[in-house]
Amino acid sequence: MAQRHHDPTDSAAGPMTTGEALAAYLRGQATEFLRALRLHGETGGGAPNGSTDAGEPVDAARALRRAARRISGSLHTFRPLLDTGWSEELRPELAWLSGTLALEHACEARLERLLLALHRLSGASAVPVRTAAGAEGPSHASGAGTVAGADATGVVTAAGATGVITAAGVTDVVAGVDGGRALAGSATGFSGSRASVGAGGRAGGAAPAAHRAASGGTAPAAVVPDRGNLTVGAAKAGALLDRQLTLARTRAHSTALQALGSSRFHAVADKVAVLASEVPLTPAAAGTDLRPLAAAALDRLTDAVAALPLVTAGHPYNAEALVHGLSPDPAPHPQDAPWHQVRLLLRLHRYALEVLHGGDVPPDVRLLSAGQALDRHRDASEAAAAAAHAARTPRIAPATAYALGVLHADQRHEVEAARYAFQRSWQAQTVGTTAP
Structure with missing residues (x-):
């Protein structure tokens, strides 16, 4: 139509x-x-x-x-x-x-x-806060905002505030583990406590005295019995990202x-x-007159939107998006390019309206909501690509790879939600501006 x-x-x-x-x-x-x-x-x-x-x-x-x-x-x-x-x-x-x-x-x-x-x-129950850490390098004190652990290949120190990680040939950070169970770290999100990890991912003995002192003396601060691997994987994935x-x-x-x-x-x-x-x-x-050129910019936007699969965007699941889900090609998702082009054309349309109105454009809620949906689409697609790139890091732990896979799927779900939001806002704009 x-x-x-x-x-x-x-x-x-x-x-x-x-x-x-x-x-x-x-x-x-x-x-x-x-x-x-x-x-x-x-x-x-x-x-x-x-x-x-x-x-x-x-x-x-x-x-x-x-x-x-x-x-x-x-x-x-x-x-x-x-x-x-x-x-x-x-x-x-x-x-x-x-x-x-x-x-x-x-x-x-x-x-x-x-x-x-x-x-x-x-x-997790608390929002992660990236606070300033102490000195850079291997840490021997248990404190908020710092994760220190040992992997099979070396020692890692992660600074929660700036993301600075010094490592000797390692790719991820090991969170505190006791008996194969994850120990909740400090209230700063992905921070954990220093622990010794032996071969095979099992704890190499009792928790260090520094951890026991930080957790109150005798017992770990909190134990997550059913989500241990995911908690460890999320902490390590967060440090890697x-x-x-x-x-x-x-x-x-x-x-x-x-x-x-x-x-x-x-x-x-x-x-x-x-x-x-x-x-x-x-x-x-x-x-x-400038208005014919501004109308041509709107026509280009309308044609680009007409070429989008808006019918597919109106469904909760987009099975076609899974076709290239496991492809080793690091190129951007093939479905995203037309949506990015629409976002660019929408921006050009807004700028043309600014020229026509001398920079004082009347507010258009429908146009604003469509632009916000496309911004969400761009942010989610690029975040999904970053998670996929991190998952390709060599020699990461299976729990880390699993957490990054879940994160990638979550961001691709956000992509589909943004497409659906754009479809609804654009159709509302069409209905609202269609001549009787």
Whole structure:
């Protein structure tokens, strides 16, 4: 059935907007870009591990990304009204900058999402808190926020706050075990107590005195009789994800700092500075209406949504998603790409509306809910990919691999839930805007 939406070319949509409105919008976004760049330079890059107050640098980087995305999206939607050579040269550079600055935040959000999901799936009662740990290296004291254990291949120390793990040829952290049963650690989530583990995963004797002192003297703090293996696997999976994603976040932070200091970025900043005062419009742009180009962006979005399997998204189970579930190919899930494309086109549609309304877009609850559903879809699919990547780590324990498999399935379930939410919001938008 054909879908009809609000037409930005309708005369009731507001006064006619021409290339002058586009120029004013681009100048405003270029000014926001330069303001965020100045703020970033005044506050510095900040620390990727949160050891210093990095709130302002994070806000500055987010403002840089926001302005870069809007300038790039407007150059794409309204490119017939702009100098072709200039726009085609600047647009991919802005996309590169926005993507580079987004990596660090994406790693942090992905780690938080996965640790909270592991906490929920393991049935723990307290929300994990990643607090600051003590000195780096093997720890001999039982304390909150620190996991210390011995594996068959070496010694691991995990810092609950920053995810820093020092290891001698190991891939995971062994939680406290006594008689094959998991011992509940401190109230900080995936923290545990130091214990000796012998061959075959069994306890090599009584618990150390440090553990007994931390648990009250004579007995373990709490025993989970039926979920021992899953609890140990979740703790080790959380430590592994913490290590991998914290390392990825640190690398992304370094990459962003290098990008902001490169000659490539300075060339982009110079062009944006020129854009703040002069927009290279074509001679005919001053009298050209913007609404047909905005309507074309909406048509591209509508066509992309029509190609989505919305009928499948309306069912609780998507059997087709299991076809590649055990594939060794580390490429992204084949079903996710069309949904990511719809998310991009929805963003371009929103930016086109901002240009038409001078940045003051009337609130649209249905459009907002559709965008939020697609954001959830993107976050869940990337988190599932991160869990699958961690599960491919060589020589991890079976309990760790099992916990990561459960985590991957949980995030793919979130993907299906987000698709269903988008389907309902989009259909509501269609019904609400269909002509009588």
